[in-house]
Amino acid sequence: MTSIMSRRTVLAGAAALAAVPLRRARAATPIRIGVLTDMAGPYAEDSGQGSVVATKLAIEDFAKLHPDIAVEMVSADMQAKPDVAASLAGAWFDRDGVDMIIDVPVSSAALAVATVARQRNKVAILNPGTSDLSGAACSPNHIHWAFDTYSLAASTGAAILAEGGDSWFFVQADYAFGASLVADTRRVLEAHGGKVLGTVKYAFPGTTDFSSYLLQAQGSGAKVIAFANAGADAANSIKQAGEFALTANGTRLAALLCFIPQIHGIGLKTAQGLLLTEAFYWDLNDATRAFSARYSAEMKGAKPCTIQVGCYSGTLHYLKAVAAMGIDKAKASGADTVAMMKQLPTDDAVFGQGRVREDGRKIHDMHLFQVKSPAESNGDWDYFRLVRTIPGEAAFRPLADGGCPMVRA
Template identity: 50%
Template sequence: MKRAFCGAVLAVAAMAAPASAQQLTDDTVKLGVLTDMSSLYSDINGPGAVIAVQMAIEDFGGSLNGKKIEMIQADVQNKADVAATIAGRWFDTEKVDVILGAGASSSSIATSRVAADKKKIYIAPDPASSDITGKLCNAYTVHWVYDTFALANGTGSAVVKAGGDSWFFLTADYAFGYALQRDVANVVTKAGGKVLGEVRHPINTNDFSSFLLQAQASKAKVIGLANAGGDTINSIKQASEFGIVKGGQKLAGLLVFVSDVHSLGLERAQGLNLTEAFYWDLNDKTRAFSKRFAAKHGGKMPTSVQAGFYSGALQYLNAVKAAGTDNSDAVMAKLKEIKWDDPVFGLSYIRADGRKMHDMYLFEVKKPSESKGPWDYYKLVTKMSAEEAFRPLDQGECPMIKK
């Protein structure tokens, strides 16, 4: 926390290394994009993540002092065993220097473990579980965009303050859902609210009727949706069909992306509070990046996760250049050395536990009458500093952090 702030120009200058010092394995820097290319999270990351990394490589200059920069990709299928197998093969036989992505929290945790075992860098824009920089932290993983603690601090806290003091959770039945429910429930109970119950659903569920009926029967003021992507979209659509909101209960989408709002439409999504690290229309820099991205991705604006792939890939390449090598320990030291003005997230730095720190934002989804055109979906409620949004360093049980 005592490190001085370096602007973008100073950061690049400080990270510069002479061309003669470059020592690259196989004379190549190789980035692996391992994410959900075909399932319920593919609109959040997927093909857009690949485009974002390609953009980062292009913006970096396409090569590193004449040395090649390559990218490969694979579909993680949101399965831990698939993630571990691909990560191991990439690191061992395909000479991948860094993996970005890894889909669901469970498959991301598996990738993080492989990265630690192989002493290779893993940058995680996809997952949400705050355990990645908590009890499961390691020296080779950086959690890049958001986490369940920040989501709870943002959306959960805002809903409680607005009078939502009794909750029932509709939770995805895997690591991400458990972590999100836990972190939001802590916020609710600390604020004097009550958790009346929970129901867990399998990932990629099509029929939410039985789960929604249990939530409706609980009489909780708030039904917290501790799920994401297609599961969030389907649960909100089906809740509308059941008349849950009309009956007086409020839905809290605890992890909602701009792609979800686009799929739902403003008529269904209006009024939702959501916490994000990025929004395409936030400032001149985000607009410039997003319009370039949309031109390459069928007019679709980037999600915060896709922006994270761009940011993570670009800063990784800057760190390799600064270190003069693609050796993981040297590159990670450079990544954690400075603060920088990130082109999509603003002032950023990486903590000792691997948490990338930047501002977070609480948004409200606009009414149809408030939107001025396609993708004009959010209005800003408040900005949270990184230190306000993310879990304090000494509270995460990260074994790398001394008490």
């Protein structure tokens, strides 16, 4: 294995091993899952070790139902670079017997891994933003799982527009995800009478000083300054916007992709009032609270976000498909395994009920939240107030509009 790879193995779930021994016949040919994630870069808080833990929890839960199926897990840091991600994916598939890769939270890297999975006829379950993964770049070997730029634009963008925020300026990370997020939000705005006054792009990764970009945004006179970024970039840009007092004249700040780890780092005093969209919130219902308690016990009290629970949900559904079709058939064809995943309805503790659509888009509800004020919060991680739930069939781009070549006209 390469030097950037951290490896851990879970045979049918570490917690279940002691109670239910595995049959040796199956232990010789395990299903192998690779968590390809961002361990130290801009998306480490949204994925990283949290994605590894969430995947492990899915393996544990699967083992309770299927203790005779052996599952191994490896993990690696793809350094937010598409070439590194593609190289690791190829090595895992060709040399290390990995059957499914999950996570890949950077859009350009996910597009690269999707290509590798199709070339090797393996499975990729991907958690970046770009909606191209279920559009022009769709394939029979991958599924776009947790969220996408269309669902963010259709919820956060539309909500702010409805409140009078009809002129926008984008501060955009200059890579595939940022471009996709701006394009999808622009379509929503212009379809409902909004205007985009401009976009400024910054280098990704590596930008930490957003002052010049914020001043350009302020100078545009837009009612809404929208950040088309995520992870540490989202946190830094929101913090610096607060330091520049950009909202003093009534300007709204829109976090088009901002998850709960960023709110935790920013603090409610700065983030209060922000509208944001996630597919998951730890305090949404009894099932999400129970899962989050297990997760937090392994993550020093931290709560998971949409990307991390996407690894739990995607892994669990993949393993259900493996159980339904048999290990040998699942290992023989990634495309057949994805087809089985599309046949089976999805149902888990974090996203509830849903399905995998023909174009590889995972369908589940999305939730629009507003960040609480310090006075409204009851303590650490009590940060969101639910504004509305957007049903899955309405939250994601219509099947006919995506341009996926697998979709019949």
